[in-house]
Structure formats: structure tokens, C-alpha cells
Amino acid sequence: MDEIRQKIQRLKIKSELLIAEGKRAFIIDIHEEWFSCEILEQGENKISFKPFRGNSEGEIIERYWSDIKSIEEYEEKTK
DSSP, rough: HHHHHHHHHHHHHHHHHHHHHHHEEEEETTSOOOOEEEEEEEEEEEEEEEEEEEETTOOOOEEEGGEEEEEEEEEEEEH
């Protein structure tokens, strides 16, 4: 259980840094859904974000931290 709590703490720190730097995020949840998004808000238990690409584009999504598998800085792929 401590390992899960540590992972959630790392996800929160990463989210805080991306918000502070005004950067977009790439989030993957435990259901293997991915989101290229702007992080709107992070709370103690949940994170909310708005995808700018993909099936949920423009919707506000809310997930519990325990349902987040990965948060990375979004990088635009160039050809």
C-alpha cells in the first residue's frame, strides 16, 4: 500500500510542476485510456483535465489519483 501512496505522491508532484510551468500533459489511466490535455485542477483525491485531442476532446474529465497510471509532459510529434 505504501508503494501506491508513493506513486500517487509522485503523480501529484508531476502535475503541480506541469501546471506551474503552463505545460500540457499526456495522461494514461488504469483502463488504458489516454488523454492529451490541459490540467485544470488537482485536489487531494482527484485531478480534473480537459483533453484537446482524441475522443473526449473539449470535455472536462475527472479521475481519482488511484486511477491514474501515468502523467507525462505532452510533446508535439513532428514529421
